[in-house]
Amino acid sequence: MASKSNSTFSVLGSDLAIxxxxxxxxxxxxxxxxxxxxxxxxxxxxxxxxxxxxxxAESARLAGTVNGSITARELVILKSAKINGDVYYDALTIEQGAQVEGRFAHRDAKAKQAAAAQPQVGKPDLQVAN
Known part of the structure; x- marks a missing residue:
């Protein structure tokens, strides 16, 4: 991913609830x-x-609590993190002590599962004649 020279960084402080x-x-x-x-x-x-x-996110570095699924190209789960949900990643780093309740799946596997769930176009359904 090429970084932009005019990219910005937004901060949501600890006093905010959104x-x-x-x-x-x-x-x-x-x-x-x-x-x-x-x-x-x-x-x-x-x-x-x-x-x-x-x-x-393209990249995520998580140190807090997440209740929900995570999809990231590069994911770092720090030791203070508590994750409750499925995790989809390309590259994964987990520090010792991190807590994760959920399934891990490489994003390629997720894409293959989605493709397998799609009905095949152009193939007729088999039917038994009475």
């Missing part, structure tokens, strides 16, 4: 509480932060 989805083209640092889905380029979550919702 209810609703967050979409950011910039990098995001969250120390507060978020109840909603988060979509951003890069996410850094502080130890005091609680996110209830799905996280989608």
């Amino acid at each position: 209810k609703g989805d967050i979409k950011a083209s910039a990098d995001l640092h969250i120390d507060g509480a978020v109840e909603g889905d988060i979509s951003c380029a890069s996410l850094v979550q502080g130890e005091t932060s609680v996110v209830t919702g799905a996280i989608k």
